[in-house]
Amino acid sequence: MKYATVIGLEVHSELKTKSKAFCSCSTEFGGEPNTHVCPVCLGMPGALPVLNKQVVEFAIRAGLALDCEIKKFNKFDRKNYFYPDLSKNYQISQFDKPICEHGHIDIEVDGQTKRVGITRIHMEEDAGKLVHSGATIKTSESSAVDYNRAGVPLIEIVSEPDMRSAAEARAYMEKLKAILEYTDVSDCKMQEGSLRCDANISVMPEGATEFGTRAEIKNLNSFRALERAIEYEIQRQIQLVEDGGTVVQETRTWDDGKGMTLSMRSKEEAHDYRYFPEPDLVPVVIDDAWIARVKSELPELPAARKARLMQEKGLVDYDAENIVSTKAMAEYFDEAAKHTEDSKGIANWLLGDVSAYLNSENITIEKFPITPANLGEMVNLINKGVLSSKLAKKVFAEMLKTGKTPQALVKELGLEQISDEGAIVKIVEETLAENPQSIADYKAGKDRALGFLVGQIMKKSRGKANPEMVNNLLKERMQ
Amino acid sequence: MKVTTKDVEYIAQLSRLTIPESEMEKFTEQFNQILNYADILNELDTKGIEPTAHVLPLSNVLREDVAVEGVSQEVALMNAPAVHDGGFKVPRVIE
Numbered sequence: 072m073k074y075a076t077v078i079g080l081e082v083h084s085e086l087k088t089k090s091k092a093f094c095s096c097s098t099e100f101g102g103e104p105n106t107h108v109c110p111v112c113l114g115m116p117g118a119l120p121v122l123n124k125q126v127v128e129f130a131i132r133a134g135l136a137l138d139c140e141i142k143k144f145n146k147f148d149r150k151n152y153f154y155p156d157l158s159k160n161y162q163i164s165q166f167d168k169p170i171c172e173h174g175h176i177d178i179e180v181d182g183q184t185k186r187v188g189i190t191r192i193h194m195e196e197d198a199g200k201l202v203h204s205g206a207t208i209k210t211s212e213s214s215a216v217d218y219n220r221a222g223v224p225l226i227e228i229v230s231e232p233d234m235r236s237a238a239e240a241r242a243y244m245e246k247l248k249a250i251l252e253y254t255d256v257s258d259c260k261m262q263e264g265s266l267r268c269d270a271n272i273s274v275m276p277e278g279a280t281e282f283g284t285r286a287e288i289k290n291l292n293s294f295r296a297l298e299r300a301i302e303y304e305i306q307r308q309i310q311l312v313e314d315g316g317t318v319v320q321e322t323r324t325w326d327d328g329k330g331m332t333l334s335m336r337s338k339e340e341a342h343d344y345r346y347f348p349e350p351d352l353v354p355v356v357i358d359d360a361w362i363a364r365v366k367s368e369l370p371e372l373p374a375a376r377k378a379r380l381m382q383e384k385g386l387v388d389y390d391a392e393n394i395v396s397t398k399a400m401a402e403y404f405d406e407a408a409k410h411t412e413d414s415k416g417i418a419n420w421l422l423g424d425v426s427a428y429l430n431s432e433n434i435t436i437e438k439f440p441i442t443p444a445n446l447g448e449m450v451n452l453i454n455k456g457v458l459s460s461k462l463a464k465k466v467f468a469e470m471l472k473t474g475k476t477p478q479a480l481v482k483e484l485g486l487e488q489i490s491d492e493g494a495i496v497k498i499v500e501e502t503l504a505e506n507p508q509s510i511a512d513y514k515a516g517k518d519r520a521l522g523f524l525v526g527q528i529m530k531k532s533r534g535k536a537n538p539e540m541v542n543n544l545l546k547e548r549m550q
Numbered sequence: 551m552k553v554t555t556k557d558v559e560y561i562a563q564l565s566r567l568t569i570p571e572s573e574m575e576k577f578t579e580q581f582n583q584i585l586n587y588a589d590i591l592n593e594l595d596t597k598g599i600e601p602t603a604h605v606l607p608l609s610n611v612l613r614e615d616v617a618v619e620g621v622s623q624e625v626a627l628m629n630a631p632a633v634h635d636g637g638f639k640v641p642r643v644i645e
């Protein structure tokens with residue numbers, strides 16, 4: 072039987088505020104355990120929360136960037152459960168009145184554009200961190216709780232179950248991350264946990280209208296983990312159904328080392344959160360003027376930036392799409408493009424050798440050793456004919472190692488392409504004198520002879536002769 | 551009776567409370583009294599009335615995003631029954 076997959080994502084994004092959501096403790100990452108804490112985030116009796124205005128501001132901004140409707144009336148609710156990472160035994164969240172609803176993201180997969188709905192975005196607080204005494208949670212006799220992250224503001228972005236493959240889920244996540252980065256509401260560091268993703272996955276016979284029972288996969292802290300976990304889970308569920316079993320609704324965790332999802336065997340009661348309105352916080356009413364102001368301050372978003380790169384810089388759709396996929400890459404491009412007229416050349420390098428280097432070193436463009444100015448200058452040197460594409464690769468490699476300017480390296484390495492006609496004529500004549508047979512062959516119509524002669528000349532000049540000039544001179548002399 | 555002793559047991563478990571067997575009946579009865587009172591309130595016609603989110607006639611009590619030093623680790627851990635590496639030491643979390 073053929074199966075269809077249904078995927079919905081719940082994404083938690085830590086907001087980039089200076090202080091926590093409901094107290095004034097610092098949100099700074101790291102720090103000794105329990106040093107960014109106070110009676111409010113430690114859940115001391117009698118301590119009262121007060122909402123950070125910037126949290127609302129960021130939530131509105133993210134909502135507008137994701138084409139959501141911003142709800143005027145907002146309240147907070149308590150989500151009750153017992154787990155040591157919660158100091159109060161409840162999490163302050165929004166239950167039935169989320170700040171944003173009905174948004175969407177357009178993704179592109181295999182050249183097709185698809186719209187993925189966003190059900191809601193709500194504001195809530197992060198929990199603390201457990202450091203387990205053993206290797207894993209299951210083998211630990213005890214855990215140490217650090218509440219430095221407790222109370223750090225989050226937005227949870229819940230998608231519609233609109234995705235049908237791991238590739239679509241990844242594309243959605245990448246686009247969402249880019250938009251959150253562009254709007255500057257979050258650091259979006261998946262490794263540090265400032266952007267986290269849970270996936271709800273179910274399978275059903277192809278053509279069915281009723282979704283199958285879903286499993287929720289947690290702990291997806293990279294795009295790769297997201298894609299692999301979904302692919303694994305789809306196969307697991309199909310296998311289970313094929314073997315006559317049934318999928319149970321449960322929470323599973325992704326084990327990256329083993330490459331499989333594992334049941335967390337949570338107790339049934341864990342899902343009885345008994346939400347009720349948070350009596351310690353009064354409602355937040357957002358008026359039109361507030362929304363209008365945030366809207367007017369929205370920075371350029373990926374879609375607009377892509378359009379601008381295509382219109383003003385002449386980039387093709389595919390290149391522009393890839394350049395704007397992260398804010399840092401788009402910024403590097405803009406900066407490099409200030410130093411050369413050849414934007415297309417910059418795009419080619421960024422999506423070619425630069426991306427290959429970033430992938431091989433497993434770093435992002437922020438840590439790329441070549442400055443945008445130097446990359447721009449290198450493109451200029453190629454266009455002026457000073458560097459052949461072969462020599463440019465050599466200079467590029469040296470720039471990676473030394474960080475020197477391309478001009479300095481060309482001199483230092485003696486790589487200047489020989490474009491002086493007199494010098495090239497000399498080598499051409501020398502080569503022709505040594506290879507009379509090739510001249511004869513060429514005259515007899517054997518084009519391969521030309522290639523051979525060019526090769527000889529390049530060898531003599533140690534790759535530095537301007538190939539175009541060599542070609543022209545050769546043809547001229549052999550007429 | 552809407553609430554049974556089974557419900558009381560469940561709620562007690564969710565709340566991490568131990569209710570002695572001898573008081574089970576009493577709690578069950580009191581829970582039902584509370585719900586019966588809510589039923590009386592439900593008789594009122596509240597059509598077209600916005601639900602109350604908060605009893606105070608206030609909204610938008612907000613603070614500026616300024617970080618302020620909290621308490622020291624030593625003070626934070628003062629009431630902790632057990633401490634490990636600057637953290638609150640808790641027994642194993644998964645059975």
Ligand SMILES: [Zn+2]
Nearest residue numbers: 094096109112
């Ligand atoms: Zn605090």
